[in-house]
Amino acid sequence: MSGHSNWPEWIYVGVVVSLLVYVGAEAWNVERLVEHTPAEAEVIKVVGQQWFWTFEHADGTKEVGELHLKKGQPYKFEITAKDVNHAFNIHDYVILQDAVVGRINTAWFVPDKAGEYPIQCREYCGLLHYNMRGTLIVEE
């Protein structure tokens, strides 16, 4: 139409598409591995409500705001909410799942370093959303 060759544009589109294929394939592969929960993972029930977190261990003990876990043990979170939607987030371990009323979402991890890590809410949930925090304490 405009009397010049379009081949540079096609090469450019080809490069873009191959980069995207690489990113997509890599993401697919990593996500597939990440989602595979180990069978020996201990279940922790997580409930979000305005504006605090409640945790229930497999043996029935409950904690509010603080979560004590053991280093090296795989854990599986079963996350839900009581009143409105929240999002359970331990940023240092890349745990992020929405806590949705009426649904149980799961995420798993193995704490590999002892210490204290912040837990926070990452879905807007009203007045004190910014302060809906907790602490993960990983013990030796």
Added chain:
Amino acid sequence: MVLELQKPRPIWQIMFSTHHTDVGLLYVITSIAFFFMGGALALGIRAELFLPGAQIITDSMTFNRMFTVHGTTLIFLFLLPFASAVGNYFVPIMIRYKDMAYPKLNAIAFWMIPPGGALIWLGFADFSWYATPPYSAIRAPGPAADMWIFGLKILGVSSVLGAINFIVTILKCKHPDLPLSKVPLLAWSFLTSSMIVLVAIPSFAAALVMLLTDRLGVTGFFDPAKGGDPIAYQHLFWFTFHPEVYVLVIPAIGMMYEIIPRFSRKPIFSHSSGVFAFVVLSIVSFSSWAHHMYATGMSFTEKTVFMIGTLAAVPASGMHVFNFVATMWGARIKFATPMMWSVGGIALFFSAGAGGVANAAMPFDFITHDSYWVVGHFHLFVMGTIAFGSIGFLYYMFPYITGRMYNETAGKIHFIMSFVGTVMVFFTQHVLGLYGMPRRVFDYQPYPEYIIMNQIASVGAMIIGASMLLWLINMIYSAGKGKEANMDDPWGLGGKYYFPYQAKNPHH
């Protein structure tokens, strides 16, 4: 060619007019007014976040209301009406018709915006611009929330009316000698974005009604306590508002397609690839809505499908960038103010797109989702790309609206300050997100890395604010007292300046 205000008229003549340039002028004034109102809220938000703890705002509810109205205003009352302003001015000219297809409908679509805006501002709701239930259905304080719902409903109808008008004008009223393939890219951008509006808006319109009846307590569509599903709302919402991103960005790219070849003194590299990329974007915009919802507990398959759908939008966006760069390649470019804004907008569009590719990758999304990364990412689109394109285009339209020239030096200073400010605010917000700072927070923990990044962002925001003030002064002063523009060639680009689509006998 002077489009508007060559003879000063009383304001009511413009207000009750249905002529496309008069309605366009009303759109310009309204959208810019809301731009400054929404921008003022942004400065308040950034001032509050300069340090941890309460600064200028004493309670979190006020803060929550501010970011809600900030987002709602700038999307629905600045970006969309501004695009309509440009479309009103230029679409009829470009397709060589005397007016829009339905002038009265056009005026009605405009006059729905002030009441919609008034409802949003007088209500001042708090549930963020995406109003997710169950919070918005059972906890958000009324009547603010209900006013927001009605306001959005009105603005949605206004969008649909405008879209119908653009589609009919372009397809049915274009000059018979002008084949659709030769319609300028700015008009093409309105055709494709209007098509998206028609398909996308109804699902959110339905969601709004359902949300309202949920709030009234007569239904439980989104309330799990009554057997509803809050995730259903998110699907309906994002089915509208992911495509809506393209409704905003496509006209901005169309504006750049008008400015870049003009100031490069060259025809566009490939008109047909621009059209192709617009059409592809308008289709793939519907394939990616649930990438906003990876963390809601979606299955691996769903996430994979929406990741692929998201990545599919990238090649078409890349074709636009290629088209711009290829047009500028080896050209005698005049870096007047509109050109600077467009080139800056393209650079930020590219950065935003690169961040979007990273975001679409599923595992990475669990780091960035609902963090400040996302805030930085989409602001690079809405501010860095769309607002930059729009502001540049307003400088470009200025001589045609007023018959006068703006102050070029002030325009360049405005651009440089805004560009530096935008980089300072939104690139640092990406970093803040990687550190783990959640979005929509009134306060943050006093970690040193949070504090320094928030401070850089706040200073950047103040720089943008100062530059916008300079812009406002420049616009108001130049509209009345600026130098008279040389209407044949306002920027001295050489040759006779005209709109090729309008001139019957163009003499080169």
